[in-house]
Amino acid sequence: MKTTKIGPKPRSFQDLIFILQHYWSEHGCVILQPYDMEVGAGTFHTATFLRAIGPEPWSAAYVQPSRRPTDGRYGQNPFRVQHYYQFQVLIKPSPPDFQELYLDSLRSLGFDPRINDVRFVEDNWESPTLGAWGLGWEVWLNGMEISQFTYFQQVGGLECRPVSGEITYGLERLAMYLQDVDNMFDLVWTEGPQGRVSYGDVFLQNEIEQSKYNFDYANVPVLLRNFDEHEQACNDLLAARLALPAYEQVLKASHIFNLLDARRAISVTERARFILRVRTLSRAVAQAYYASREALGFPMLRGAGASANVAASMEGALAVDQARA
Amino acid sequence: MTASVPRARIERRDLLVELGTEELPPKALRVLEQALADGLRTRLTQAGLVVAAIESFATPRRLAVHIRRLAVRPPDQLIKRRGPPLRASFDAAGAPTRAATAFADSCGVALEALGREHDVKGNEYLYFEGIKTGTATVTLLPGLLQQTLDALPTPRRMRWGAGDAQFVRPVHWLVLLFGREVVPASMLGVEAGSVSFGHRFMAPKALHIASPAGYAKALLTRGKVIAAFDARRENIRAQVEQLAAGLAGRAIVGDGLLDEVTALVEWPVALTGQFEPRFLALPREVLIATLQEHQRYFAVENDAGLMPWFITISNIDSPDPDVVRAGNERVVRPRLADAAFFWEQDRRQPLAERRLALDGVTFHDKLGSLGARTDRIGVLASAIAAHIGADGGETARAAQLAKCDLLTAMVGEFPELQGCMGRYYALADGEAPRVADAIRDHYLPRAAGDALPASGVGDAVALGDKLDTLAGIFASGQKPSGTRDPFGLRRAAIGVLRIILEHRLELNLIELIDRAVRLQQIAGIDAAAAGVSADIYDFVLERARAQYLERAADNGISTEMFDAVLATRPASLLDFDARLRALVGFVARPEGLSLAAANRRIANILRKSEPAAASLQPQPVVRELLREEAERELHDALLAMRAQVQEAVTAQTYARALDLLAGLKPAVDGFFDRVLVNDPEAALRNNRLALLAELRALFTGIADLSRLPG
Structure with a gap:
């Protein structure tokens, strides 16, 4: 059986990212940059949430800074933070050797599964706000959860056909293990001519200040109002059949909901209602996105003659929009 | 019409089915294994094939069945x-x-x-x-296997890739051997073959299976997989016990944990790890929960208590086991540090101070807050305490504190420690020990065979808790249907039964249920209360039926006897129990069955003449209208013992009451032999019906004997 040979351990946090990017690039993924908005996880990136919808094939990998306001600890906790990195891989359709591909990525990071105890332990995933669920595992490395591995079954309320496979690496955890440190802020980000730069040098002040904002300063009445506004904006954009901008309004609303949660401004029953409101939006966006790709003839299917047709229909769409303007 | 044609010699071969998958859910593994074996056996049997010896296998990456000596075709x-x-x-x-x-x-x-x-x-x-002529087994197999796989009980099936196949997890290979030959078949997206795979890392190469009988051995020696679940389970137990003995301790090996760990590995290798002894200051249950629930480790103890060691089961025979050990030790440290932080933090606020915050936590959107639920439990528990002689003050206090630990950080992290943490925190606050114990105990019994509350205070709060759950969920129209029981109402009902019957609590269940229902803050509840309460009573008693019948071999109780008593709807479960046991004795004696038959006859007669009987119900028997000697004799006998029977019933000495009634047999027999109830003269007829109604009322004061089988 052909397997990647065991690579040298990445020495720094950024090396870890480079190796993963390189590995997944070698395996055909589009290497993307983070989505430039506040999101709770790599799943919210359009390259996952929207691209998992519909029949078009897609492979992408990227780092996604993720914000979880309630997880902030003012920089006091060695491994709990309100802002961290995920490395996300999405491949549609999920390849038959998806698990092997993942294991090879561990080998490329210097983990030999012949020496280490690597396990796939059932952990099914469900996102109430995204109207999405999938089945899969958390991956254990010597008892530590280092990744999530999921076969998407439904996204935005739509059945996934084909199924996308998603891998999410917890970069800080992996790095802490690789560098054998107990405090995330002690991680070596890189060693350069100006000396060692730690994770704390990069993020500690941000962690402290953002925790204060999340827990103590975020303006609840303003956030509540903003939530309503983004909800409205999303619906307006959906009416204009602009799926991608509408989706950004969902991201805004979702992050605001998380902030309100951190401020403990939402009671239990209200909480369920907020989640339902976000889910309603993401479902509508998912359908709008599907419809928009369908209208374009699902360009990435690249069937015979599809490209030309798509180009034509895209031009048509643009012409209509210009005429409207 | 069909029959098997005897045949001289039938060729027989072994069958092997192995389905190779990505890692299956550990808690479902045994169920899947069993269902695959049972499903195949059933379908082969239905096809006319004899399945004598069947062996099944299950690991995270495979489900397999080996059937010995299966005929190559069903008999003609x-x-x-x-x-x-x-x-x-x-x-x-x-x-x-x-x-x-x-x-x-x-x-x-x-x-x-x-x-x-x-x-x-x-x-x-x-x-x-x-x-x-029977269809060849080899031809039948693909269809039978496909049907079996389609029918496997699995909570959620998934699809993968671009295919349409659906299974618990993606499927990678299918070994289907009948004798040494591959059965041509294609299902779940794979072609049947003879190639299996061993351990993911220790034996990654394709593994040719030459014959079904050699399967387990091939996997063991060449595949580094212990395929049989039980063999792997015992192997793990032995390794764990040996390592614990090496630490001069004993491993805490629960069945649930052992099963789960067994379902997570193909090649178990036990390793010990250490944690800082300072964490031993945490409550025992917290340490065990951290080690077991989060990490699937076995805790180790000696006579002094838990030891700062754990045993983990890895899935690899690592050339450098220290790497695996060190990794696991790294993981458990922050987990325990978290738990220690919660333990410190939670004790800074007394439990009682959290009570008010329960008002802001929704219990159920139709049934109000946890605070409201707490108050309802308090009302019921206090009423129960007054009846069973438990301390009222302690009961009220325990009820108020019962749910407060749900707001602690520790229970937030370890929901399974609810109640247990409440007890620890209550003790830390200086609450009375019986109050603290009752907080823990009010969740009891959690499962079959579980312990019951340790005191009357615990009984009272536990009953209040369960009755409120039953009342709330029934009243909001969500009573369980089929096997769905999301609120655990069956468990709650069994808890009510066990506490009352095993602790011999004399309680009016009908009144308590009615009270619990009327306490629900649901619009129009008073109007609906009677119906809802009757439903709950029936629901609880149906669980009682199941419990009694489970032990029918010992207690001699039949479902008809249960129905006979249920028809009288006793308010007290102890009374119910007493009637039932008396009935067992009554049925065993010769008069028993005959009087049961007489009761059925009377019930039929009364039912047919219902309009008349109903109108004359209040009328007593008129002595002068009793013309026949036999009916006067019956009336005499009735009058002679009525007071005594009623007295015995009041005293709940039902065996005595039935004993007296058994004495009526000659008079009853005489009546039916010699008297025609349906006399053309209405006055005579109605008088006889009144006599029978009185007779029957005396019996049904104990149980409706007409429901016993003839």
Whole structure:
């Protein structure tokens, strides 16, 4: 059986990212940059949430800074933070050797599964706000959860056909293990001519200040109002059949909901209602996105003659929009 | 009509089915293994094949079944069929009709090959007798296997890639061998073959399986997989116990944990790890929960308590086990540090101070807050305490504190420690020990065979908790249907039964249920209360039936006896129990069955004459209208013992009451032998019906004997 040979351990946090990017690039993924908005996880990136919808094939990998306001600890906790990195891989359709591909990525990071105890332990995933669920595992490395591995079954309320496979690496955890440190802020980000730069040098002040904002300063009445506004904006954009901008309004609303949660401004029953409101939006966006790709003839299917047709229909769409303007 | 045709020699071969998958859910693994084996056995048997020896296997990456000596085809069937009548088979000209040719076709023979048969009336029919050769097993197998796989009980099936196949997890290979030959088949997106795979890392190469009988050994020696679940489980237990002994301790090996760990590995290797001894200051349950629930480690203890060690089961025979050990130690440290932080943090606020915050936590959107629920439990618990002689003050306090630990950080992290943490925190706050114990105990019993609350205070709060759950969920129209029981109402009902019966608590269950229902803050509840309460009573008693019948071999109770008592709807479960046990003794004696038959007869007579009987119900028997001697004798006998029977019933000495009633047998027999109830004269008839009604009322004061089988 052909397997990647065991690579040298990445020495720094950024090396870890480079190796993963390189590995997944070698395996055909589009290497993307983070989505430039506040999101709770790599799943919210359009390259996952929207691209998992519909029949078009897609492979992408990227780092996604993720914000979880309630997880902030003012920089006091060695491994709990309100802002961290995920490395996300999405491949549609999920390849038959998806698990092997993942294991090879561990080998490329210097983990030999012949020496280490690597396990796939059932952990099914469900996102109430995204109207999405999938089945899969958390991956254990010597008892530590280092990744999530999921076969998407439904996204935005739509059945996934084909199924996308998603891998999410917890970069800080992996790095802490690789560098054998107990405090995330002690991680070596890189060693350069100006000396060692730690994770704390990069993020500690941000962690402290953002925790204060999340827990103590975020303006609840303003956030509540903003939530309503983004909800409205999303619906307006959906009416204009602009799926991608509408989706950004969902991201805004979702992050605001998380902030309100951190401020403990939402009671239990209200909480369920907020989640339902976000889910309603993401479902509508998912359908709008599907419809928009369908209208374009699902360009990435690249069937015979599809490209030309798509180009034509895209031009048509643009012409209509210009005429409207 | 069919029958097996005896055959001299049948060729038999072993069958092997192995489905290779990505890692299966550990808690479902045994169920899947069993269902695959049972499903195949059932379907093969239905196809006429004898399945004598069947062995099943299950690991995270495979489900397998080995059946020994399966016949290569089911036995031939002797077929006998009667066709259409002869007169409908040929027309006037003697030409065969459609009915005749269709019958011949369905038998697979020419019309001329059919015989003739007469029935008892002398009618003549077309007749077929032949031998149906069984379809070859190898041909049957793919269909039977597919049906079995489709019917596996699995909570959620998934799809993967671009295919349409659905299974618990993606499927990678199928070994399907009948003898040494591959059965041609294709299912779940894979082609059947003879190639399996061993351990993911220790034996990654393709593994050819030469014969079904050599399967387990091939996996063990070449594949580094212990395929049989039980063998792997015992192997793990032995390793764990040996390592614990090496630490001069004992491992805490719960069945649930052992099963789960067994379902997570193919090649178990036990390793010990250490944690800082300072964490031993945490409550024992917290340490065990951290080690077991989060990490699936086995805790180790000696006579002094838990030790700062754990045993983990890895899935690899690592050339450098220290890497695995060190990794696991790294993981458990922050987990325990978290738990220690919660333990410190939670104790800074007394439990009682959290009570108010429960008002802001929704219990259920139709049933209000946890605070409201707490108050309802308090009302019920206090009422119960007053009846069973438990301390009222302590009961009220325990009820108020019972749910407060749900707001602690520790229970937030370890929901399974609810109650247990409440007890620790209450003790830390200086609450009375019995109050603290009752907080823990009010969740009891959690499962079959679980302990019951340790005190009357615990009983009172536990009953209040369960009755409120039953009342709330029934009142909001969500009573369980089929196997769905999301609120654990069956468990709650069994808890009520066990506490009352095993602790011998004399309580009016009907009143308590009614009280619990009326406490629900649901619009219009008072109007609906009677119906809801009756439903709950029936629901609880149905669980009682199941509990009694489970032990029918010991207690001699039958479902009819249960129905006989249930018909009287006793308010107290102890009273119910007493009636039931008296009935067992009564049925065993000779008069028992005969009087039961008499009761059925009376019930029938009264039912048929219902309008009349109903109108004369309040009327007593008129002595002067009793014309026959036999009816006067019955009346005398009745009057002679009525007071005594009623006295015995009041004293709940039902055996005595039934004993007295058994003495009526001669009089009852005499009545039915010599008296015609349906006298043409209405006054006489109605008087006799009144006599029977009185007689029956005396019996049904104990149990409705008419429900006993004849």
